[in-house]
Structure formats: structure tokens, C-alpha cells
Amino acid sequence: MPACGAAALAGEREPPYTDGALRTAPNVFGRRQRSAGPNEPDAAEAARRRSLKPLRRLLPFVLRYPWRLTFTLLFLLVAAIASLGIPAIAGRVIDQGFIAQNLEMVASYGWLIISIAAVMAAASAARFYFVSLLGERVLTDLRRAVFEHLLTLDATFFDTHRVGELTSRLNGDVATIRGAIGSSLSMILRGIVTMTGAVIMMFLTSPFLAMGVVVVAPSLIIPVILLARRLRRMSRRTQDALAEMSAMATEALGATKTIKSFVQEPVQGQLYSQRAEESYVAEVTRLGARAGLMGGIMFMVTTALVVLIWWGAKSVFDGAVTAGELAQFIIYALMATNALTALSELAGTLASVAGATERLIEILDTKSTIEAPANPLPLPVPPRGTVEFRHADFAYRTRDDDRVLTDLSFSVAKGETVALVGASGAGKSTVFSLVQRFYDVTAGAILVDGIDVRQVRPAELRKRFAYVEQEPTIFAGTIAENIRFGRPDATDAEVEAASRAALVHDFVVALENGYQSLVGERGVMLSGGQKQRLAIARALLKDAPILLLDEATSALDAQSEQLVQTALERLMEGRTTLVIAHRLATIRDADRILVLEKGRLIDQGTHDALVAKGGRYAELAKLQFRGELAQAG
Numbered sequence: 001m002p003a004c005g006a007a008a009l010a011g012e013r014e015p016p017y018t019d020g021a022l023r024t025a026p027n028v029f030g031r032r033q034r035s036a037g038p039n040e041p042d043a044a045e046a047a048r049r050r051s052l053k054p055l056r057r058l059l060p061f062v063l064r065y066p067w068r069l070t071f072t073l074l075f076l077l078v079a080a081i082a083s084l085g086i087p088a089i090a091g092r093v094i095d096q097g098f099i100a101q102n103l104e105m106v107a108s109y110g111w112l113i114i115s116i117a118a119v120m121a122a123a124s125a126a127r128f129y130f131v132s133l134l135g136e137r138v139l140t141d142l143r144r145a146v147f148e149h150l151l152t153l154d155a156t157f158f159d160t161h162r163v164g165e166l167t168s169r170l171n172g173d174v175a176t177i178r179g180a181i182g183s184s185l186s187m188i189l190r191g192i193v194t195m196t197g198a199v200i201m202m203f204l205t206s207p208f209l210a211m212g213v214v215v216v217a218p219s220l221i222i223p224v225i226l227l228a229r230r231l232r233r234m235s236r237r238t239q240d241a242l243a244e245m246s247a248m249a250t251e252a253l254g255a256t257k258t259i260k261s262f263v264q265e266p267v268q269g270q271l272y273s274q275r276a277e278e279s280y281v282a283e284v285t286r287l288g289a290r291a292g293l294m295g296g297i298m299f300m301v302t303t304a305l306v307v308l309i310w311w312g313a314k315s316v317f318d319g320a321v322t323a324g325e326l327a328q329f330i331i332y333a334l335m336a337t338n339a340l341t342a343l344s345e346l347a348g349t350l351a352s353v354a355g356a357t358e359r360l361i362e363i364l365d366t367k368s369t370i371e372a373p374a375n376p377l378p379l380p381v382p383p384r385g386t387v388e389f390r391h392a393d394f395a396y397r398t399r400d401d402d403r404v405l406t407d408l409s410f411s412v413a414k415g416e417t418v419a420l421v422g423a424s425g426a427g428k429s430t431v432f433s434l435v436q437r438f439y440d441v442t443a444g445a446i447l448v449d450g451i452d453v454r455q456v457r458p459a460e461l462r463k464r465f466a467y468v469e470q471e472p473t474i475f476a477g478t479i480a481e482n483i484r485f486g487r488p489d490a491t492d493a494e495v496e497a498a499s500r501a502a503l504v505h506d507f508v509v510a511l512e513n514g515y516q517s518l519v520g521e522r523g524v525m526l527s528g529g530q531k532q533r534l535a536i537a538r539a540l541l542k543d544a545p546i547l548l549l550d551e552a553t554s555a556l557d558a559q560s561e562q563l564v565q566t567a568l569e570r571l572m573e574g575r576t577t578l579v580i581a582h583r584l585a586t587i588r589d590a591d592r593i594l595v596l597e598k599g600r601l602i603d604q605g606t607h608d609a610l611v612a613k614g615g616r617y618a619e620l621a622k623l624q625f626r627g628e629l630a631q632a633g
């Protein structure tokens with residue numbers, strides 16, 4: 001019995017994804033990149049790994065379910081008391097039954113043991129059930145809380161964290177905690193109660209033998225604990241290697257087309273096999289050490305047991321204890337050893353659970369810098385549909401010194417179509433992010449419908465915009481779900497009306513499942529033009545007063561282009577439109593063109609006026625619309 005816990009003492013069984021592994025995961029170039037954000041200072045990392053403090057943060061989640069917790073503790077106590085009662089009766093069986101040769105006594109004690117065993121079994125099963133129930137509940141709540149919180153975080157957070165890392169926190173870290181709470185916690189709780197109980201019973205049974213054990217035990221336990229700690233460090237290295245391998249695979253498998261197109265399969269294969277080898281070596285080293293430790297423990301425990309039996313037998317012969325008391329004592333000693341092995345496992349498991357919890361809590365503790373003001377102002381109803389930038393300066397927090405927008409001032413009146421034009425990196429997309437308050441300006445102000453965007457609830461503000469991205473985001477779901485994205489309660493008739501206006505209806509009805517057809521991940525089953533029209537239908541259905549349109553740069557064929565253009569014209573009707581323009585047609589139809597250069601507004605006016613002026617815009621237009629100008633001219 002003591003040897004069976006040797007593996008646990010040896011510190012095996014750490015769930016995957018321990019601390020820090022994912023933060024240094026390599027990319028497809030085989031280079032490690034840290035994605036730690038402003039909330040994750042590196043220096044404290046090592047100290048935090050050892051700390052069990054984060055576990056306290058799980059407490060509020062657990063205390064939400066007082067009944068489940070009470071039942072868990074109740075059944076835990078009942079099972080422990082019952083299991084501690086059995087050896088005491090076994091001792092009596094030996095003294096009053098075997099030695100006194102009284103078979104009746106053996107039988108009646110036998111019945112008693114069976115009854116207690118029944119209680120113990122039922123209470124253990126109930127304890128396991130309730131602790132698992134509690135664990136699953138806590139994890140589900142935690143996972144939901146983290147996901148919901150992630151959605152509230154600002155764009156800067158997502159600029160500094162890799163999506164892969166965040167999803168592995170949601171999956172890997174939660175799985176780590178589940179593994180621990182689901183089974184280990186149950187074992188651990190039992191271990192604590194049993195060990196305490198068994199030691200007390202050892203003293204009650206024979207203080208003399210118990211004192212002997214207390215003196216000798218530390219010399220056995222301390223080296224084992226030290227070795228086990230070393231083994232845990234090795235185990236962490238193994239998991240780091242494993243996490244690196246899987247992070248690399250995830251990135252590579254998500255980019256198979258790029259890899260194939262650049263004929264990088266052999267290089268990627270080689271990089272992966274390097275990781276696999278590293279992982280293999282780390283694991284084999286760990287297994288070797290573990291095997292040695294297990295063997296050592298087994299030998300030590302068996303030797304200790306033999307010594308205890310010899311010394312116990314001597315005490316029986318000397319008349320210091322009875323044979324029954326000795327048997328009883330040995331059983332308690334074995335129970336205590338077993339419980340100790342479970343507890344030594346606790347240290348390893350708790351450390352990794354603490355690490356996993358910490359990473360999840362870290363997300364929960366991250367505050368969004370974009371928050372609703374304490375006393376938000378309402379936006380005017382009906383909407384005015386105006387936008388104004390007042391001396392706006394902006395720098396991304398990740399690149400503090402690089403000013404992206406400088407003293408930008410312009411205003412867009414209701415129903416006006418204003419085109420933003422400028423070289424790549426001039427700050428056009430940044431204007432779109434700021435007006436929707438994904439980031440805050442560093443100086444100046446942005447007003448929508450006459451009100452500073454920082455004074456209204458972000459959700460209210462964003463309802464005023466329909467945003468059509470350059471590469472529309474299509475979710476893996478049905479066409480209807482994608483169109484309804486901004487208004488899940490829209491009726492079928494409304495969806496169809498928007499689809500007809502956006503020229504989506506005709507191609508949808510030709511599909512076998514119509515609006516219920518699945519579009520695949522990122523809309524892979526749709527053509528570029530279809531995706532754009534779907535995004536336009538979605539924006540139409542949202543029916544917001546201000547349209548933010550980032551025109552697609554990728555060329556569509558003439559017919560598809562015409563369809564998208566028609567759909568766009570319908571979407572722009574009656575709305576204020578800010579458009580990042582890449583097409584001459586859009587530019588010509590715009591009421592005004594804003595020319596941005598390095599984040600400054602250097603000119604504005606109509607296309608003809610700006611061309612006639614012959615400044616920067618004329619040059620830019622010549623470059624950007626070269627083909628179209630040639631055709632037009």
C-alpha cells in the first residue's frame with residue numbers, strides 16, 4: 001500500500017500548460033516571441049510561480065454555492081471518520097477474536113466493519129460527486145467570466161496579446177484547473193482529514209510507537225520532498241517544450257496556403273521536428289529522474305515498514321503493546337503514509353492550478369481603458385449623423401512616441417460623403433478606430449452628433465455607425481446569421497429586404513439551403529464580392545446613421561465590382577458617409593476629399609478642385625488611380 005503512492009510522491013501528474021509556457025511560444029520562424037502585455041511584468045514571474053496566493057481568488061467563485069460546499073465537507077468528514085474507525089475495530093478483532101479464539105466476536109465485529117464500510121463507501125461516493133459538481137460549476141462560471149471580460153477589453157489589450165495565447169488560457173488553463181479540482185481536490189481534501197485523523201489515532205493507539213515514528217519520519221520525508229520539487233521543475237520544462245511545439249503547429253497549420261505557396265513545407269517540417277525532439281529529450285530526462293525517485297521511495301518505505309514491524313513485534317513481546325494494537329497502529333501508519341503521498345501531490349497540483357488561476361484572474365483584473373463615463377450623456381434622438389475631429393492628436397500606446405495623428409480637425413455634416421485619401425500608413429484606418437472609440441485621442445476631441453465620444457456609453461456610440469471593413473469579417477455560420485449579426489432580432493422579411501438591396505438575395509436563393517447555407521470559417525465558401533455584399537447587407541440591416549466604409553483594395557472583376565458598387569450606393573443613401581477611398585468613382589462622387597499625410601490633414605476639397613490645384617493630392621491620385629484615370633481620360 002505505501003508503495004502505490006510512490007509515483008505521486010515523486011511529483012508526477014502535472015496537468016499540461018503550466019506557467020509561462022505560452023508566453024514564450026515560438027512562431028513559424030522558430031523564434032520565440034513574448035506577448036506579455038503591460039500587465040505582465042517579467043520580473044515577478046518566477047516568484048509568482050511558487051506562490052499559491054492566486055488560489056484565494058477562486059474562493060468567491062466557490063462561495064457562490066454554499067450548499068454544494070457544505071455537502072462536500074459533510075460527506076468528507078463522514079467518510080474520513082468511518083475509514084478511521086475500521087482499523088480500531090480490526091485491532092479488537094485481533095485481540096478479542098483471534099487471540100482469545102472467539103469466533104463469535106470475529107463475526108459480530110465483521111458485521112460492524114461491513115456496516116461502517118457501507119457508510120464510508122456511500123459518503124465517499126457522495127463526496128466525490130459533490131466536489132466534482134462544485135468544481136465543474138466553478139470552472140464554467142470562471143470560463144464565462146473570463147470570456148465576457150475579454151470582450152469588454154480595449155483594442156490596446158488585443159494589440160498586445162496573441163489570440164492563440166488567450167484562447168489557450170480559456171482552454172488550457174481552465175482544463176488545468178478542472179483536472180485538479182475534478183479529481184485531485186477530492187483526494188487532497190480526503191488526504192488532509194485522513195492524515196490528521198490517522199496521526200491522532202496513532203498516538204491514541206500507542207503513544208510509544210507514535211513517538212518513534214515522529215522522530216524517524218522527517219529523515220525519510222524531507223529528501224523525498226526536495227527531490228520531488230526538482231522533478232516538478234523538470235516537468236515544467238517538459239510542458240514548456242510541449243506548449244512551444246503546439247503553438248508552432250497552430251500557427252503553421254493556420255497558414256498552410258502561405259507555406260505551400262512559398263514552398264516552405266520542408267523548413268516548417270524541420271522546425272517542428274526540432275521542437276518535437278526537444279520535447280522528447282525533456283520528457284525522457286524527466287521520466288528517468290522519476291523512475292529513480294519512485295524506486296528509491298519504494299525501497300525506503302518498505303525498509304521503514306520492516307523496521308516498524310520488527311520494532312512493533314519487539315514491543316508486543318515486551319508487553320508494551322498488544323498484537324491487536326500493533327496491527328491497528330500499522331494500519332494507521334499506512335493510512336497516514338498514503339494520505340501524505342496525496343498531500344505531496346497537492347503541492348505540485350496546487351502550484352500549477354495557482355499558475356493557471358493567476359493567468360485567468362490576470363485577465364479578469366485587466367481594466368479596459370475605454371470605459372463608459374460615470375454619468376454618460378445621451379446622444380440626440382433622432383440622430384444628427386455628424387462627426388467632428390477637433391485638434392485631435394493620437395499615438396498608439398504600444399508605440400508611445402510615434403504620433404499617428406497630429407492636430408487633426410475636420411467635420412462631416414449630416415448626409416455628406418467625405419473621402420479619406422492618403423498614402424499607406426497616413427492614419428486613415430486610425431480615424432475609423434478613433435471615431436468608434438476603440439482608442440482615445442491623446443489630445444483634442446472627437447464629437448459624434450455634437451457630443452464628445454468620451455461622454456457617451458461606448459455601446460450607444462457604436463450603434464450610430466455601420467462599419468463595412470475592407471476585408472469583411474464573416475463568421476462560420478449560416479448566411480442569415482451573418483446578416484443578422486448586428487441585429488439578432490431582425491425578422492426574416494427584414495433580412496431578405498436587406499439582402500435584396502445589397503444584391504445578396506439572388507445568389508443566396510440559388511444555394512441549396514438558401515439563407516441557411518453555411519459559409520465556412522471566415523466565409524471561405526463565398527467569393528470576395530459575395531463576402532463584401534454580405535457585409536453591406538449586414539450594415540443595411542443595422543440601419544445606422546453614419547457609415548464607415550473601408551473600400552476593398554483587392555480588385556474584383558468588372559461585373560462583381562459593379563454589383564458591389566450598386567449595393568454600396570444603396571447603403572450610402574441618406575447616410576453620412578466617411579469612406580477610405582481606393583476607387584476613383586467614389587472619390588469623384590464624394591462631397592469632399594480629406595488628404596492625409598503622416599497623420600496631418602494637408603488639404604481638402606472636391607476631386608476636381610484638388611486636381612486643378614495640382615498639389616499632393618494630384619500626385620497621389622495619379623499614383624493611386626493610374627489605371628482608372630487612363631481609362632477615364
Ligand SMILES: Nc1ncnc2c1ncn2[C@@H]1O[C@H](COP(=O)(O)OP(=O)(O)OP(=O)(O)O)[C@@H](O)[C@H]1O
Nearest residue numbers: 159396398399404423424425426427428429430431
Ligand atoms: N494597432 C496598432 N498599434 C500600433 N501601431 C499601429 C496600429 N495600427 C496602425 N498602426 C500604425 O499607425 C500608423 C497609421 O496606420 P493606419 O492603419 O491608420 O494607416 P492607413 O492610412 O489606414 O494605412 P493603409 O492604407 O495601409 O491601411 C501606421 O504607421 C501604423 O503602423
